[in-house]
Amino acid sequence: xxxxxxxxxxxxxxxxxxxxxxxxxxxxxxxxxxxxxxxxxxxxxxxxxxxxxxxxxxxxxxxxxxxxxxxxxxxxxxxxxxxxxxxxxxxxxxxxxxxxxxxxxxxxxxxxxxxxxxxxxxxxxxxxxxxxxxxxxxxxxxxxxxxxxxxxxxxxxxxxxxxxxxxxxxxxxxxxxxxxxxxxxxxxxxxxxxxxxxxxxxxxxxxxxxxxxxxxxxxxxxxxxxxxxxxxxxxxxxxxxxxxxxxxxxxxxxxxxxxxxxxxxxxxxxxxxxxxxxxxxxxxxxxxxxxxxxxxxxxxxxxxxxxxxxxxxxxxxxxxxxxxxxxxxxxxxxxxxxxxxxxxxxxxxxxxxxxxxxxxxxxxxxxxxxxxxxxxxxxxxxxxxxxxxxxxxxxxxxxxxxxxxxxxxxxxxxxxxxxxxxxxxxxxxxxxxxxxxxxxxxxxxxxxxxxxxxxxxxxxxxxx
Amino acid sequence: xxxxxxxxxxxxxxxxxxxxxxxxxxxxxxxxxxxxxxxxxxxxxxxxxxxxxxxxxxxxxxxxxxxxxxxxxxxxxxxxxxxxxxxxxxxxxxxxxxxxxxxxxxxxxxxxxxxxxxxxxxxxxxxxxxxxxxxxxxxxxxxxxxxxxxxxxxxxxxxxxxxxxxxxxxxxxxxxxxxxxxxxxxxxxxxxxxxxxxxxxxxxxxxxxxxxxxxxxxxxxxxxxxxxxxxxxxxxxxxxxxxxxxxxxxxxxxxxxxxxxxxxxxxxxxxxxxxxxxxxxxxxxxxxxxxxxxxxxxxxxxxxxxxxxxxxxxxxxxxxxxxxxxxxxxxxxxxxxxxxxxxxxxxxxxxxxxxxxxxxxxxxxxxxxxxxxxxxxxxxxxxxxxxxxxxxxxxxxxxxxxxxxxxxxxxxxxxxxxxxxxxxxxxxxxxxxxxxxxxxxxxxxxxxxxxxxxxxxxxxxxxx
Numbered sequence: 001x002x003x004x005x006x007x008x009x010x011x012x013x014x015x016x017x018x019x020x021x022x023x024x025x026x027x028x029x030x031x032x033x034x035x036x037x038x039x040x041x042x043x044x045x046x047x048x049x050x051x052x053x054x055x056x057x058x059x060x061x062x063x064x065x066x067x068x069x070x071x072x073x074x075x076x077x078x079x080x081x082x083x084x085x086x087x088x089x090x091x092x093x094x095x096x097x098x099x100x101x102x103x104x105x106x107x108x109x110x111x112x113x114x115x116x117x118x119x120x121x122x123x124x125x126x127x128x129x130x131x132x133x134x135x136x137x138x139x140x141x142x143x144x145x146x147x148x149x150x151x152x153x154x155x156x157x158x159x160x161x162x163x164x165x166x167x168x169x170x171x172x173x174x175x176x177x178x179x180x181x182x183x184x185x186x187x188x189x190x191x192x193x194x195x196x197x198x199x200x201x202x203x204x205x206x207x208x209x210x211x212x213x214x215x216x217x218x219x220x221x222x223x224x225x226x227x228x229x230x231x232x233x234x235x236x237x238x239x240x241x242x243x244x245x246x247x248x249x250x251x252x253x254x255x256x257x258x259x260x261x262x263x264x265x266x267x268x269x270x271x272x273x274x275x276x277x278x279x280x281x282x283x284x285x286x287x288x289x290x291x292x293x294x295x296x297x298x299x300x301x302x303x304x305x306x307x308x309x310x311x312x313x314x315x316x317x318x319x320x321x322x323x324x325x326x327x328x329x330x331x332x333x334x335x336x337x338x339x340x341x342x343x344x345x346x347x348x349x350x351x352x353x354x355x356x357x358x359x360x361x362x363x364x365x366x367x368x369x370x371x372x373x374x375x376x377x378x379x380x381x382x383x384x385x386x387x388x389x390x391x392x393x394x395x396x397x398x399x400x401x402x403x404x405x406x407x408x409x410x411x412x413x414x415x416x417x418x419x420x421x422x423x424x425x426x427x428x429x430x431x432x433x434x435x436x437x438x439x440x441x442x443x444x445x446x447x448x449x450x451x452x453x454x455x456x457x458x459x460x461x462x463x464x
Numbered sequence: 465x466x467x468x469x470x471x472x473x474x475x476x477x478x479x480x481x482x483x484x485x486x487x488x489x490x491x492x493x494x495x496x497x498x499x500x501x502x503x504x505x506x507x508x509x510x511x512x513x514x515x516x517x518x519x520x521x522x523x524x525x526x527x528x529x530x531x532x533x534x535x536x537x538x539x540x541x542x543x544x545x546x547x548x549x550x551x552x553x554x555x556x557x558x559x560x561x562x563x564x565x566x567x568x569x570x571x572x573x574x575x576x577x578x579x580x581x582x583x584x585x586x587x588x589x590x591x592x593x594x595x596x597x598x599x600x601x602x603x604x605x606x607x608x609x610x611x612x613x614x615x616x617x618x619x620x621x622x623x624x625x626x627x628x629x630x631x632x633x634x635x636x637x638x639x640x641x642x643x644x645x646x647x648x649x650x651x652x653x654x655x656x657x658x659x660x661x662x663x664x665x666x667x668x669x670x671x672x673x674x675x676x677x678x679x680x681x682x683x684x685x686x687x688x689x690x691x692x693x694x695x696x697x698x699x700x701x702x703x704x705x706x707x708x709x710x711x712x713x714x715x716x717x718x719x720x721x722x723x724x725x726x727x728x729x730x731x732x733x734x735x736x737x738x739x740x741x742x743x744x745x746x747x748x749x750x751x752x753x754x755x756x757x758x759x760x761x762x763x764x765x766x767x768x769x770x771x772x773x774x775x776x777x778x779x780x781x782x783x784x785x786x787x788x789x790x791x792x793x794x795x796x797x798x799x800x801x802x803x804x805x806x807x808x809x810x811x812x813x814x815x816x817x818x819x820x821x822x823x824x825x826x827x828x829x830x831x832x833x834x835x836x837x838x839x840x841x842x843x844x845x846x847x848x849x850x851x852x853x854x855x856x857x858x859x860x861x862x863x864x865x866x867x868x869x870x871x872x873x874x875x876x877x878x879x880x881x882x883x884x885x886x887x888x889x890x891x892x893x894x895x896x897x898x899x900x901x902x903x904x905x906x907x908x909x910x911x912x913x914x915x916x917x918x919x920x921x922x923x924x925x926x927x928x
Contacts, residue, residue, distance in 0.1 A: 203686065207784040216748030221771045222667065222869020225799050226754040226763035227740070228747060232772040232794075233703065240704030243697065276691070283692060284680030286824040290690040299690035307689045308696040309787050310778030315795060320671040320832035322797055322869070323773050330696075331779060333786055335689050360750040368784035405686020405786070 003145055004457045010140040011449050018136045018449065019109065019119070021051070025089070025128050026107040026121040032067050032090035033162035041067040041158050044089045048156050055139055057154065064166035067158030071174070078147030079460045084180040084419070085152065086409055087131025087187065088160035091123035092434045099436035109442065117442035126433035129440035130186045130425050131156060133448035140453055149460035153180055157409070160187075164408055171416045179417045182382050184455075185410060188425035190444070191399035192273065196390040196451065199423035200383060201301060201375040201402040202410060204336030206346055207368030210235065210353055211329045214361050221322040229358055231328040232313045238356045239330060242306050246292045249306045251352045257339035261302055262378050265400050269297045272399055301402025305335040306349075331368070335404065342370035371411050374421070382422050382459065389454035390424070393447060424455065467609055468921045474604040475913050482600045482913065483573065483583070485515070489553070489592050490571040490585040496531050496554035497626035505531040505622050508553045512620050519603055521618065528630035531622030535638070542611030543924045548644040548883070549616065550873055551595025551651065552624035555587035556898045563900035573906065581906035590897035593904035594650045594889050595620060597912035604917055613924035617644055621873070624651075628872055635880045643881045646846050648919075649874060652889035654908065655863035656737065660854040660915065663887035664847060665765060665839040665866040666874055668800030670810055671832030674699065674817055675793045678825050685786040693822055695792040696777045702820045703794060706770050710756040713770045715816045721803035725766055726842050729864050733761045736863055765866025769799040770813075795832070799868065806834035835875050838885070846886050846923065853918035854888070857911060888919065 011018075030044035031037040045061035045068035052059035052072035059072030067090060094104040102108060107121035119129060134154075141148050155178060159166055171178060191197040214231035215224070244250055261269070276296030280286055290299035299305075313328030315321035334345055350365050357363045376383050378400075390398040403423075410421040426448035432438045475482075494508035495501040509525035509532035516523035516536035523536030531554060558568040566572060571585035583593060598618075605612050619642065623630055635642060655661040678695035679688070708714055725733070740760030744750055754763035763769075777792030779785035798809055814829055821827045840847050842864075854862040867887075874885040890912035896902045 205686075205786065207786075209784075214749065219747060220869060221769070221773060221797060222669075222799065222867070224747065224764065225771045225868060226767050226769040227744065227752050227760045229749055229751065229753040230771055232775050233707065233753075236700040236703035236772070236775070239697065239700035280691065280824075283683060283688065284824075285678065285693055287693065287822055288691050289693040289697075289822075296691045300688065303690050305685070305690040307685045307694055307786075307788060308700070308778065309685060309785060310780045310789075311696050311700070311775050311792070312780035314772065314774030316774045316776035316793075320673075320795060320797070321773060322669065322671075322771075324771060325774075328775070329780075331784060333685060333784070335686065358751055358753075360744075360748075403686070404689060405684060 004454065006144045007140045007453045007457075008450050010144050011136065011446070011453060014136070014140065015446055018132070019445070021136070022119065022129060022132045022445070023107040025132065026123055027105055029105050030090050030123070030158065031093050032159050034093060038067070041090060045070050045156070045158055048089055051135060052154060055135070055142060059154070064170055066162075066166040069158065069166065069170050070154070070156035071178070072154040074148055074152045076147055077151035078145070079149045079151060081459055082151040082153065082180040083182055083184050083459065084178055085134050085154045085184045085186070086157070087134065088127045088157040089131070090158045090161050091126070091128070092161050094122050094436070096436065101437055104438075118439040119442060119445060120437065120439045122438055124438050124440035125427045125431040125444070126438065127160065127187050129445055130427065130448065133426060133445060134184070134186055134452045136449040137452035137456060140449070141456060148456060150456060153178065160409070167409060168412050168416060171412055175417055180419060183410075183413045183419045183421040185407070185421045185423045186425050187407065188403070188423045189427035189429065190425070191401065193428060193441070193443070194394065195396050195399055196394050196424070196426070197399040197401045198383065198386055198390070199401050199403050200378070201337065201373065202406055203301075203304070203402070203404055204340065204342060204371045204373040205406060206334040206336065206342045206370045208332045208346060208349060209329060209366035209368060210238070210332060211327055211364040211366070212357065212361055213327050213363070215324060215326050218326050219324040221324050224324055228324050229361055230324050231361060232325065234357060234361055235311065235313065235328040235330055238353055239308055239311070241356060247290045249304065251306070251348050253348060254304070254345070257341060258304055259338045261298070265378065268397070268400060269295065272297070300404040302337055304337050304340060306332065307335070308332050336373045338373060338375070340373060342372050346370060371406065374410050374414055376420050376422060382420070385458035385461065386422055386424060386455050389458040390451055393451045393454050424451070426451070468918065470608045471604045471917045471921075472914050474608050475600065475910070475917060478600070478604065479910055482596070483909070485600075486583070486593060486596045486909070487571040489596065490587055491569055493569050494554050494587070494622065495557050496623050498557060502531070505554060509534050509620070509622055512553055515599060516618060519599070519606060523618070528634055530626075530630040533622065533630065533634050534618070534620035535642070536618040538612055538616045540611055541615035542609070543614045545923055546615040546617065546644040547646055547648050547923065548642055549598050549618045549648045549650070550621070551598065552591045552621040553595070554622045554625050555590070555592070556625050558586050558900070560900065565901055568902075582903040583906060583909060584901065584903045586902055588902050588904035589891045589895040589908070590902065591624065591651050593909055594891065594912065597890060597909060598648070598650055598916045600913040601916035601920060604913070605920060612920060614920060617642065624873070631873065632876050632880060635876055639881055644883060647874075647877045647883045647885040649871070649885045649887045650889050651871065652867070652887045653891035653893065654889070655865065657892060657905070657907070658858065659860050659863055660858050660888070660890070661863040661865045662847065662850055662854070663865050663867050664842065665801065665837065666870055667765075667768070667866070667868055668804065668806060668835045668837040669870060670798040670800065670806045670834045672796045672810060672813060673793060673830035673832060674702070674796060675791055675828040675830070676821065676825055677791050677827070679788060679790050682790050683788040685788050688788055692788055693825055694788050695825060696789065698821060698825055699775065699777065699792040699794055702817055703772055703775070705820060711754045713768070715770070715812050717812060718768070718809070721805060722768055723802045725762070729842065732861070732864060733759065736761070764868040766801055768801050768804060771797050771799070773797055800837045802837060802839070804837060806836050810834060835870065838874050838878055840884050840886060846884070849922035849925065850886055850888060850919050853922040854915055857915045857918050888915070890915070
């Protein structure tokens with residue numbers, strides 16, 4: 001029997017004890033946003049540091065400006081590849097409590113109508129259940145092989161649900177200690193109940209605000225209408241010019257750095273059990289609004305966007321006022337993919353806008369953040385090994401997914417530590433994270449633990 | 465000596481006594497919007513009714529739901545043409561009182577730096593000084609000729625500065641009594657110190673609100689951006705499509721009912737001492753925004769407009785939110801000229817918008833009022849006679865002006881009594897109406913009284 005098979009066997013045999021440990025963690029009411037639960041957060045951090053210590057890690061729960069940060073380093077690594085595993089021990093508040101069918105901090109294993117077993121508690125999925133899949137995989141490896149075949153470090157955050165204020169300062173202050181070859185982030189989901197997923201791309205974001213000034217003061221449209229430039233018209237012209245009728249963004253060189261998907265990934269996405277019509281129907285729409293000729297998945301994962309998030313100007317209360325306003329504003333954001341350069345894009349956008357402002361009007365710009373897209377190279381070793389490991393565990397190729405939004409820690413790892421992240425998680429869309437009656441499928445917990453055991457083995461292989 | 469010359473002589477000789485009477489009216493603190501001054505408003509109405517009575521009118525100050533309405537009919541008319549003169553005895557509040565260089569209700573004749581004499585008081589121009597020009601003209605006619613050569617009725621409103629709530633119900637209830645051949649409205653201004661003006665056109669107004677709904681709820685732009693239709697984009701496309709690059713409104717048949725100005729009027733406007741550049745510079749602009757090939761005066765007086773008065777949608781607070789909103793709204797108004805039909809225009813606008821709404825989005829419309837343009841026929845007898853009278857008095861042709869905004873009473877007269885209005889007034893742009901230190905030039909008061917004496921004579925002429 002190969003070592004990995006023995007580790008997997010150990011995981012299966014130890015499942016009930018693993019659940020007991022998870023339940024112990026789930027009982028701790030670690031709601032980070034509410035100061036009334038600060039002691040519970042400290043207790044959860046201590047509990048995890050203690051677990052890590054008992055698994056052979058040098059670990060402690062370190063003070064921050066907010067909730068403690070748990071850091072651990074394996075005392076006796078069995079390989080050279082250094083991975084940093086990330087999870088978070090804090091959970092969302094539980095209100096409205098009346099909508100829970102059982103107390104949120106009294107975890108239980110329940111059988112659903114379809115016969116599946118579910119772990120029910122606040123944090124069962126997000127993120128205590130998820131982070132424990134990795135800990136239990138490490139435990140099994142150590143129990144069977146004595147050592148992990150990698151050099152494993154761990155960081156558990158306690159403020160993910162409340163803004164992560166301490167995360168970046170902590171990463172900056174401890175960069176040398178934490179910098180590893182790759183980060184393993186377990187806070188995402190499976191494609192569906194039977195198919196795992198690896199999130200390999202997250203779109204970047206550039207936020208801008210335009211303020212167009214026309215007349216020097218608000219004017220009466222009776223006295224000036226027809227002669228005075230209306231900044232709402234100017235702004236609408238600018239916004240309308242941002243896209244052509246095929247949904248393409250018209251800023252010159254906007255698509256520089258946007259790569260076509262590898263044919264293999266594109267084929268996989270086309271084959272995924274995803275119905276773009278259904279996705280849009282869920283929000284009352286039926287016509288994909290983005291670039292024509294692109295699937296909905298491409299539009300939300302792999303293509304850049306330009307989106308107006310707010311417009312404001314003139315009279316907006318009830319009734320009517322015949323005003324030509326002095327100013328009109330729009331908040332415009334871009335989702336970035338590939339190697340699009342945020343600052344360059346901002347400049348191109350501003351130039352595009354300036355060109356369209358009549359010479360007797362003014363435009364100001366406010367900047368609201370800029371982050372590049374993140375992606376794990378498709379052909380790099382980490383992704384390829386994790387794919388293989390997951391395929392072997394689940395009997396089907398993992399979906400290589402994108403994420404339309406951002407996962408802040410992944411950006412922080414990249415920017416502050418120069419690390420890519422392998423995002424693998426086992427949540428399901430119906431896990432009700434952040435809502436009453438949160439659950440985590442036993443199959444997610446068990447399969448997730450086995451998956452990490454396999455990924456650990458795969459990552460440890462040289463030259464594959 | 466002709467009769468008219470004698471009347472004018474009488475006006476000149478009686479100027480000081482005329483001023484005493486005006487000052488008596490100016491001393492009454494008839495601020496209509498503040499209930500604390502209700503008794504003063506009643507006093508002003510009674511004072512006027514008493515004056516009319518002493519001039520040979522059947523007159524009284526009639527109760528309304530608000531301030532009294534003064535109505536008078538000449539007991540002994542000397543002609544058949546029936547005119548209804550309109551003015552208002554109520555005034556604006558006086559705050560901030562500290563900015564007045566003399567108490568607002570203690571009228572005085574002062575000499576300005578340029579040597580001109582000014583009547584200083586709240587209401588000196590708007591509208592007590594103006595309405596008294598007509599009363600004093602009637603007084604001189606009666607004193608000299610015994611009778612007015614017309615059948616004169618008078619209505620003095622007391623709520624012009626506070627919304628005119630009682631005006632329309634009063635006109636409706638007394639339509640048969642008040643309906644005349646033409647209304648004389650004295651609440652406008654001269655072109656400048658040396659040139660009188662007749663306002664002959666007022667633009668109409670159609671107010672609309674568009675509410676575009678895209679997704680059934682607000683969406684996160686990370687998860688949906690690129691695939692989900694953004695109603696702010698839809699709305700901006702609609703607004704941008706409303707005008708072409710030459711400032712023309714693109715709604716089909718929008719210009720139906722819009723006539724070209726008579727060449728004579730156009731030539732007069734081109735010759736007026738009006739600097740479009742200066743007009744725009746006053747509000748920080750330099751490029752006329754309306755239809756190209758039209759002068760600024762045409763744009764604001766004689767051409768219809770489509771103006772967005774407010775846009776609202778998405779996140780509009782400080783900072784940024786990556787939202788694709790469910791709804792976006794715009795308030796859009798049209799200024800109408802000529803015989804443009806308000807309801808037809810509204811329908812055409814709505815059809816234009818509907819055509820541009822993607823089939824998976826919805827649009828709702830709210831209506832905010834609709835009034836047609838008003839105009840005194842250029843070639844009708846009243847305008848021609850008044851032009852001649854004013855030209856004789858001031859030694860220069862009166863400017864035939866338009867008004868970009870509305871003067872509600874003129875619309876009410878047209879709609880409820882079927883009467884056109886001849887708008888002649890003697891205010892100047894620097895009279896500071898509604899502001900501290902309101903004044904009326906003695907030349908306006910004296911020349912205005914003489915002007916009405918001449919207009920009365922001119923209107924009385926048969927067949928000219």
